[in-house]
Amino acid sequence: MATINFGGVEEQVVTREEFPLEKAREVLADEVIAVIGYGVQGPGQSLNMRDNGFNVIVGQRKGKTYDKAVADGWVPGETLFEIEEALEKGTIICFLLSDAAQIELWPTVKAALKPGKSLYFSHGFGVTYKEKTGIVPPADVDVFLVAPKGSGTSLRRLFVEGKGLNSSFAVYQDASGNARTKAIAMGIGVGSGYLFETDFYKEVTSDLTGERGTLMGAIQGIFAAQYEVLRANGHSPSEAFNETVEELTQSLMPLVAENGMDWMYANCSTTAQRGALDWWKPFHDATKPVFEKLYNSVKSQEQAEISITRNSQPDYREKLEVELAELRDSEMWRAGAAVRSLRPERS
Numbered sequence: 184m185a186t187i188n189f190g191g192v193e194e195q196v197v198t199r200e201e202f203p204l205e206k207a208r209e210v211l212a213d214e215v216i217a218v219i220g221y222g223v224q225g226p227g228q229s230l231n232m233r234d235n236g237f238n239v240i241v242g243q244r245k246g247k248t249y250d251k252a253v254a255d256g257w258v259p260g261e262t263l264f265e266i267e268e269a270l271e272k273g274t275i276i277c278f279l280l281s282d283a284a285q286i287e288l289w290p291t292v293k294a295a296l297k298p299g300k301s302l303y304f305s306h307g308f309g310v311t312y313k314e315k316t317g318i319v320p321p322a323d324v325d326v327f328l329v330a331p332k333g334s335g336t337s338l339r340r341l342f343v344e345g346k347g348l349n350s351s352f353a354v355y356q357d358a359s360g361n362a363r364t365k366a367i368a369m370g371i372g373v374g375s376g377y378l379f380e381t382d383f384y385k386e387v388t389s390d391l392t393g394e395r396g397t398l399m400g401a402i403q404g405i406f407a408a409q410y411e412v413l414r415a416n417g418h419s420p421s422e423a424f425n426e427t428v429e430e431l432t433q434s435l436m437p438l439v440a441e442n443g444m445d446w447m448y449a450n451c452s453t454t455a456q457r458g459a460l461d462w463w464k465p466f467h468d469a470t471k472p473v474f475e476k477l478y479n480s481v482k483s484q485e486q487a488e489i490s491i492t493r494n495s496q497p498d499y500r501e502k503l504e505v506e507l508a509e510l511r512d513s514e515m516w517r518a519g520a521a522v523r524s525l526r527p528e529r530s
């Protein structure tokens with residue numbers, strides 16, 4: 184473990200220098216890694232591991248997603264199987280169904296978890312909320328997680344570009360005495376940049392907060408609020424969209440990603456810097472109570488309950504699609520589609 188100073192706090196992280204791909208391949212040399220589910224994380228993780236030289240198979244029920252797996256080069260009967268068959272063949276079971284679907288499939292997965300096998304998650308959800316999910320792994324299997332901090336789509340794209348997402352890892356149960364090493368080897372295998380250690384509870388709590396907060400929920404809320412104010416004051420959709428979203432994603436966030444917030448500020452006018460330095464605090468003060476409410480709702484398991492109940496309904500996909508369509512069909516995001524189509528690289 185390398186000791187890294189994160190803003191004054193020292194943490195131990197695993198880097199690819201100290202745990203190279205070669206070592207990960209050695210650790211997992213005798214394992215058959217069965218990726219169960221081919222939604223978003225399934226393709227990213229399985230393709231990266233396959234390209235990294237691991238022995239990987241995919242388990243996916245028949246349908247559109249199965250066909251996608253075939254198109255991605257997984258071969259039926261050789262590296263692509265029905266879920267039950269993949270569970271049988273795998274020694275490390277990567278449980279990458281949606282969190283709600285994991286509940287339904289758990290009895291089947293549990294039956295396949297013979298002593299000595301490992302159960303791998305990419306979220307702390309299933310076992311942390313075991314009273315709600317019923318996911319209680321047998322005592323004689325290793326249970327660990329690697330949670331890439333980003334979409335499976337980005338995990339794959341960055342890997343192909345020779346880059347990587349950072350991932351957290353955690354061990355829930357160490358039956359073999361080797362669970363932590365296996366978890367790290369899996370983290371390197373799926374294409375992580377560096378790996379930071381956590382536990383299942385902290386992973387699920389921070390993850391649910393982040394995606395409801397700044398990563399997805401809060402950002403849409405703030406975009407919508409500013410766009411509405413600009414529109415109500417006579418600004419055109421293109422002016423409002425450019426000043427709310429397009430400039431952020433195309434110009435300013437890449438600067439933040441490159442070298443931090445002060446670097447982005449420093450590359451804007453002193454007029455902009457003066458205003459931003461004055462206004463970030465009122466935005467902070469206005470939103471902090473909302474973040475506190477959100478964190479408490481995660482902590483009380485209310486968010487887990489909502490997620491399970493809503494995503495277990497037979498028509499949950501259709502209902503999500505209606506809500507996504509509402510976003511897509513809003514004036515702001517329709518303006519966004521028009522703005523994107525006019526980017527020089529797209530025209």
Ligand SMILES: NC(=O)c1ccc[n+]([C@@H]2O[C@H](COP(=O)([O-])OP(=O)(O)OC[C@H]3O[C@@H](n4cnc5c(N)ncnc54)[C@H](O)[C@@H]3O)[C@@H](O)[C@H]2O)c1
Nearest residue numbers: 220221222223224225279280281282284305306333334335
């Ligand atoms: N989406 C991400 O990028 C992301 C990022 C980090 C962690 N995670 C975690 O990774 C895990 C997988 O998430 P995901 O977003 O890739 O999942 P997903 O919602 O894309 O679903 C994955 C698969 O589940 C299958 N499925 C759904 N219901 C099923 C059922 N009843 N029986 C059998 N198969 C069923 C689908 O066919 C699909 O292949 C979750 O624990 C999630 O929290 C996801």
Ligand SMILES: CC(C)(O)[C@@H](O)C(=O)O
Nearest residue numbers: 332333334335390394398
């Ligand atoms: C990609 C995210 C938001 O980080 C992940 O947590 C998810 O649930 O999809």
Ligand SMILES: [Mg+2]
Nearest residue numbers: 306390391394
């Ligand atoms: Mg999440």
Ligand SMILES: [Mg+2]
Nearest residue numbers: 332333390394
């Ligand atoms: Mg996440």
